[in-house]
Amino acid sequence: MKASYVIIGAGISGCSIAYNLAKKGVKDIIVVEKHYLTAGATGRCGAGVRQQWGTEMNCRLAKASIDFFSIAKDELGYQGDIEFKQEGYLIVAVNEEEDKQFAKNVILQNSLGIPSRKITKEEAKEIVPHLNTDVILSATFCPTDGHLNPFTMTDAYYQAAKRLGVTFLFREEVKSIVVKNDKIEKVITTNHEIHTSNVINAAGGYAKEIGDMVNVAIPVYAERHEILVTEPVEKIQGPMVMSFGMNIYCQQVPHGSFLMGRSNPFEKPSHNIESSWQFLDEMAKTVCTLLPPIGNLRVIRQWAGSYNMSPDRQPIIGTTDLPGFYVACGFSGHGFMFAPMTGLLLSEIILGEPLTIDITDLHIDRFKTARDIVIEKSVV
Amino acid sequence: MSKKDIIICRCEDVTLEEIHQLLERGYTNIEELKRLLRVGMGPCQGTTCMQLIQREVSKFLNIPIEEVKTQKVRPLTMGVKLNAIKEGACDES
Known part of the structure; x- marks a missing residue:
């Protein structure tokens, strides 16, 4: 198999990233999921969406995401009820x-x-x-x-992504990622070898383990x-x-x-x-x-x-030291409510487009520098 | 009898027709059916409907019923009032 991008994880973040990339015209995207749609954190979350945050970044991401949720049913052409x-x-x-x-x-x-x-x-x-x-x-x-129904909201992204040509492989686990000379060559799953130069880590609770496969240390x-x-x-x-x-x-x-x-x-x-x-x-x-x-x-x-x-309870979204390896993780319990922006902004980063919201501060490199990080305290 | 008059999950009022519609759309895992239709999420926790749904999945996929995995069994085994749980905790301390 060949793919332009392999996305690991079919929670709402992975589905939103797949949808946004496909909507911008990217072909041959494959999403690999160890279990089933929303099996991880998305399907287990508290189903709330809020904008009352203590850091400016979280406020901006949350507001823009809620603006999307209010038009999501029409935008994604979903038959069901996202509640x-x-x-x-x-x-x-x-x-x-x-x-x-x-x-x-x-x-x-x-x-x-x-x-x-x-x-x-x-x-x-x-x-x-x-x-x-x-x-x-x-x-x-x-x-x-x-409030929003996590199952149907994710299903809405999933179905829209499928209509745009995205392939989903369920009940398949990523076992390793082959990298040669600082370049991704392929993703090996329990059932397939997928040739690709680009991998997007949206593996939720297992984001660190996916990073370890390519020697990118993610502090989550x-x-x-x-x-x-x-x-x-x-x-x-x-x-x-x-x-x-x-x-x-x-x-x-x-x-x-x-x-x-x-x-x-x-x-x-x-x-x-x-x-x-x-x-x-x-x-x-x-x-x-x-x-x-x-x-x-x-x-x-x-x-x-x-x-x-994540160390500052804010997401980690963007590129990494390994070319072609992108991360969308560290949501610290709020990946569901930020998902519309996660998908949109990461697709903009990947395709080199101007950013709807400047998320330079969410880059993984923020943990390398000595400057103080801004910690979100409004978390249960 | 019409499929939309046959109730499979009595707690959540889910019909045989709804189950068949999702199976035909490719949702053949009981965990997926549960999340999209709420089958097995009501007060009985699937003790009434799960075997019926297993049978439908088995027929649809043409595989033996014992190969159709049921949903993850979660506590509690029966509904308990939050007040009762709270008071029990006080008695113990």
Whole structure:
């Protein structure tokens, strides 16, 4: 087999990159996926899309991505329902430090055209009536943040890419990448040898291992994050409710179920994605404190997925020291919501086009230099 | 009986017709069917529908039913209220 570009990973990032390259006229693209569509982090994520970030870069990527999601169904010609819902994110401040930081975040967000606002806890209770305001100081709210179905959204990219001629190889694992004289020669999978000079690493939790195959050291690691879903009930909550201090995000999806997750600060880097009873225990305590009536709902399933963590919690997108080897990884739990920009911007980099958003600062070389990196703190 | 009147997944109201449509479009992995149709994602967690879906995939691909992998089994085995989990945790501490 021959390919102009081999993309590793059929999560939303890989599918978006494939679609954007194909739309710009690139032929003979092959996407290789170890399991099935959305088997990795995309299909395990919390299905939220937000613009309320603490770094300018993340704000810009998120806003432009949400602008795309709002027209994605028509743009991609998708028959199904991507379940895009814009009822906001309510981010609650639970201590003085967060209260002050959120005020600064809102100024930054507003300067970039993101319609977030700082609100009192009484105003927050009007938006989410079952919120326990005894445990919060204030909140920020952005009405254009929201929800999107990760499975159908990825399927929309996948089907659009296929129509543009992209080949997808599922249940095939990349075993090695042959490089000679600083030039990629071929990708060897469990079933094929694909001759190519270009490889795009969109392998999510396994991005580091793919980098190691070509001796490009990518400073990322996989970290388990757990999540659960309740039985569906009538709609009682519009926005995603989130707290960094209490360590929780919780939303009611259009289907009626509540989805919620939190991080484990003691989690060690690994590819473990098994569920734990400790998560269930901590999650129940946290949600019953912040959103007490949710305690009456039954948990029906829990699962886990890998965040691909970067040192500054911002993505790594662009070229590398090896010609023809590109990376789109290190999303630190936010690859789903940035995917439209990941695909667009990486295709622009690859084809040498002017960039829609300047993402020079997301290049992997930022970790080589001594200058301070800007760390995103608004992460659960 | 019409395929659209035959309910395969009772928790999520998924019909035989919907399953056949996705199989014909190339989604022949149970994990994919689950993600796109929500089969097996409801309160019974696939205990009612999964064997029926395995049979449909087996017929469609013309392979023995034992070669059709079912979905990953995830906790909990039955629905438990978050309050009950929280209170259980308090009793233990």
